[in-house]
Amino acid sequence: MEIKAKLKDFICSTLGVEPDVLEYDTELFSEDPINLDSVDSLEIISFVDGEYGVDMTGVGKEHFVSIDTIAAYIEENK
Amino acid sequence: MMNIDGINERIKQRPPFQMIDRVTELIPNESAVGLKCVSVNEPHFLGHFPESPIMPGVLIIESCAQLCSLVIESSGEDADKLYVLLKVDGFKFVKAVIPGDRLEISVKKTRSGGSLFAFDAEVRVDGNLHAKGSLTFTKVERRSVYER
Numbered sequence: 001m002e003i004k005a006k007l008k009d010f011i012c013s014t015l016g017v018e019p020d021v022l023e024y025d026t027e028l029f030s031e032d033p034i035n036l037d038s039v040d041s042l043e044i045i046s047f048v049d050g051e052y053g054v055d056m057t058g059v060g061k062e063h064f065v066s067i068d069t070i071a072a073y074i075e076e077n078k
Numbered sequence: 079m080m081n082i083d084g085i086n087e088r089i090k091q092r093p094p095f096q097m098i099d100r101v102t103e104l105i106p107n108e109s110a111v112g113l114k115c116v117s118v119n120e121p122h123f124l125g126h127f128p129e130s131p132i133m134p135g136v137l138i139i140e141s142c143a144q145l146c147s148l149v150i151e152s153s154g155e156d157a158d159k160l161y162v163l164l165k166v167d168g169f170k171f172v173k174a175v176i177p178g179d180r181l182e183i184s185v186k187k188t189r190s191g192g193s194l195f196a197f198d199a200e201v202r203v204d205g206n207l208h209a210k211g212s213l214t215f216t217k218v219e220r221r222s223v224y225e226r
Contacts, residue, residue, distance in 0.1 A: 039165060042192060043194065043214075045192035046194035047191065048191075048192070049191035049192040050192075051191075
């Protein structure tokens with residue numbers, strides 16, 4: 001499964017986001033429609049570390065905007 | 079096996095907030111089995127509830143959390159770090175816990191990565207399931223907790 005599809009699957013299954021409202025370019029931490037919080041960001045960091053061995057701890061917010069930006073960071077750093 | 083003396087060396091909680099009496103199995107960084115003996119003398123039974131003592135669900139969760147902390151911190155490393163409870167997921171309290179019960183608590187790490195550690199927990203009394211759920215912890219700088 002490609003990185004973006006895996007990220008989407010994780011975000012929906014573990015963080016409780018409805019698949020219908022989550023596209024690869026949807027903003028994850030804006031108020032609408034996803035509205036993830038800081039605890040969710042730790043979950044994403046943990047998933048990326050465990051799945052790809054990429055540590056995103058302390059990485060800038062610009063890399064957490066959407067599934068697209070997270071996947072791009074993983075591709076660049078794995 | 080670890081008795082209360084060994085537990086006191088590893089965790090900071092103390093009575094009346096000490097929720098693990100004995101550890102019977104411990105695989106560092108993986109899993110543990112521990113015991114919590116429930117006594118009618120515990121102070122929360124004064125109010126929860128008068129004439130009908132039932133162990134509060136949040137304290138059953140706390141029992142599981144203290145056992146998890148022994149799994150994570152069994153190496154005794156990271157004096158500057160603090161492991162804090164971050165999430166509680168899907169807890170079910172299948173049967174009430176009352177004075178005289180001995181909780182047999184099993185916790186098993188399900189994943190870790192970044193700063194997170196996630197566990198599944200089960201609580202049994204006389205072999206019967208009384209509670210189960212998942213707990214997630216994170217590691218933070220001790221000083222960052224108190225900086226406001």
